[in-house]
Amino acid sequence: MEPLGTPYGTDPTVDVVIAGGGPVGLMLACELGLAGVTAVVLERAAERPTVARAWGLHARTVETLDRRGLLAGLTEEKAAWPKMPFAGIRPLLELDRIHADHPYLLNVPQTRVEEVLEARARELGVTVLVGHELTGLDQDADGVTAEVATATGSRRIRGRFLVGCDGGRSLVRKLTGIGFPGTDATVGGMLCDCSLPTMARERRGITRTDFGTVNINPRPNGVVRIVTNEFGRPHPDRDAPVTFQEFRSAVRRILGRDLDIENPTFMTRFGDTTRHADRYREGRVLLAGDAAHVHFPYGGLGLNLGLQDAVNLGWKLAGEVDGWAPPGLLDSYGGERHPAAAAVLDYSRTQLALLGPGRNVTALRDLFGRLLEYPEVNRHLAELVTGASTRYVFGDGAPDPVGGFARDMALKTEDGATSLVELLRPGRGLLLDFAGTAPELRDGWASRVRQVRAGSEEPPVDALLLRPDGYVAWASAGRESGPGALEEALTTWFGEP
Ligand SMILES: Cc1cc2nc3c(=O)[nH]c(=O)nc-3n(C[C@H](O)[C@H](O)[C@H](O)COP(=O)(O)OP(=O)(O)OC[C@H]3O[C@@H](n4cnc5c(N)ncnc54)[C@H](O)[C@@H]3O)c2cc1C
The missing domain is CATH 3.50.50.60 (FAD/NAD(P)-binding domain)
Structure with a gap:
């Protein structure tokens, strides 16, 4: 190149x-x-x-x-x-x-x-x-x-x-x-990062009225993020800069009163276009x-x-x-x-x-x-x-845990103590063999999938094949779990050996 x-x-x-x-x-x-x-x-x-x-x-x-x-x-x-x-x-x-x-x-x-x-x-x-x-x-x-x-x-x-x-x-x-x-926008939102000296007296989180919502969120860095959302008032121009006056007016329309906002450092507008x-x-x-x-x-x-x-x-x-x-x-x-x-x-x-x-x-x-x-x-x-229950449907609906995300676990390998998380860090597939029964991977697969004989206090199954993104491609349990099924899963996700 x-x-x-x-x-x-x-x-x-x-x-x-x-x-x-x-x-x-x-x-x-x-x-x-x-x-x-x-x-x-x-x-x-x-x-x-x-x-x-x-x-x-x-x-x-x-x-x-x-x-x-x-x-x-x-x-x-x-x-x-x-x-x-x-x-x-x-x-x-x-x-x-x-x-x-x-x-x-x-x-x-x-x-x-x-x-x-x-x-x-x-x-x-x-x-x-x-x-x-x-x-x-x-x-x-x-x-x-x-x-x-x-x-x-x-x-x-x-x-x-x-x-x-x-x-x-x-x-x-x-x-x-x-x-x-x-669908196009139906609401008009604005956000303002600022300081709010009266924060101790204000209600954190979302206040909802008939006109919209105001969300007040202090951040760990001391800045307060205030977000407004007005029903039925989508912005005619989403790129127009937000003025401090405009933001304060929106707060007043929604809450019926002012907030003592100072030092705005970032203001922008958004909508609910979906x-x-x-x-x-x-x-x-x-x-x-x-x-x-x-x-x-x-x-x-x-x-x-x-x-x-x-x-x-x-x-x-x-x-x-x-x-x-x-x-x-x-x-x-x-x-x-x-x-x-x-x-x-x-x-x-x-x-x-x-x-x-x-x-x-x-x-x-x-x-x-x-x-x-x-x-x-x-x-x-x-x-x-939070995405914690995200799972994918593989093929015609393989049984649990296939398609799910593998949780971390402490592991012992011949190289010492490690974890599932650490073994996935190189971004390759991972065949975790808890029982020592998984067949040795053929050459082509071995370059794409790391095979590790691992000890775990509570092995979930005898062996697990993980994709590089951490989702389970095959497990030695359930309906289709034998060596033929492992080869099929390897071919599906990692190609011919
Ligand atoms: C007000 C607001 C608050 C939000 N709050 C949250 C939140 O709390 N949590 C959350 O998960 N999400 C939030 N989001 C959504 C989140 O910000 C976006 O989903 C996220 O930024 C998407 O990332 P992206 O990389 O896909 O796109 P972007 O962040 O938009 O990045 C796209 C990049 O492409 C560049 N670009 C555009 N066109 C070209 C081009 N032709 N050539 C080269 N470069 C180009 C842009 O400059 C930009 O850097 C919020 C969004 C808004 C508007």
Whole structure:
């Protein structure tokens, strides 16, 4: 490959071009870099944003980042919240009861997540080009050529695949002709990061009136995030800058009084436009993150959803680039993630419906609150929205635990003490052999799947095959568990030996 820093007009080739260096593009870059695939990230902005839209990583995302060794630098004691609201209803969701390795909301800003991911992507050899805007693309049988504009000119960069991680207004999606059906905004939201000297007297969380909601959230860094949401007042122009006066007026309309807001440091507007790409792939072009799905941001779901897209896609795309991917592997990305996103879009719609005005909604909220007092119901909902119960349907519906996410466990191997999480960090498949009965992997598979004879205090089964994203591909228990079934699972997920 020609060095990417060479003069404009050259046409360097990489395995994968990633359009968009937001969190999802950077996460995908990390996955591809880990798999030894050459990738370039094209980021339109010249500098990384200093203000965060999202705050909060949910349990499944934290588990996933842990399986890549990416939690250092993100976990701080004060940032782990054991509870979170659903549509501002009391009681809160009790995250510390969910079945997950990390049963909490990790309250870190999106900017910090991006910093960590960018540093890791660069460390893994991915080229991240800022100030590089994708302006066009052209795909043929062998690859995709991206037209790129920079401050000093234009250039082309060619990849064998191109992934649009370029956000909700994705140019990649538009140029590829992928449909984006859904519904337009019905509410107008604004957020303001500020200081609130009267915080001690204010009600934390969501206050709902007939006009909208105001959500007051002090952050661990001392800043208070105030978010307004006005029913029936979608913004005519979502890009218009928010003025302090405009924000204060919205608060007054909703609450009927002022808040003593000072020192606004970040203000932006948003809505509840909810749309979902009708497919995640068109030939050699794929979509991930907000490029594939947008929704109302209450509940803090979008960033988490996108990061999971990236981790589902990365190893499959690497398999395609390396030539070992079996037929259908790359399409299983959309097959698995489209339903996962559809469910999240519905959780977001549910929350908006429960925030709406009027007595009927109030009655529904009261009932919902009483239901949430049942620990089972509370946990069930918490596991849905945090992704902790996400599982994929493999084939015609393989039995538990296949399709589920493998929880961490302490392990002993001939190299000493380790854990399932640590063994997944290289981003390869993993055949954990607890009973010493699994057949030795044939050469082709051995390079894609790490086979480890491991001791565990409570082995769940005799042997487990995990995909690089941590989901169980096969287990030596249940309906189809013999060596023939293991070979079939290896072929399905890791190609021919
Ligand atoms: C107000 C608000 C609050 C939110 N709060 C939360 C929350 O608490 N929790 C949560 O999980 N989610 C939250 N979200 C959603 C979350 O911010 C997004 O889901 C997340 O940023 C999506 O990441 P992404 O990488 O897909 O897209 P983006 O973050 O939008 O990144 C896309 C990147 O692509 C670049 N780009 C765009 N076009 C081009 C191009 N043509 N060429 C090159 N680069 C391009 C952009 O500059 C950008 O850097 C919130 C969203 C909003 C609006």
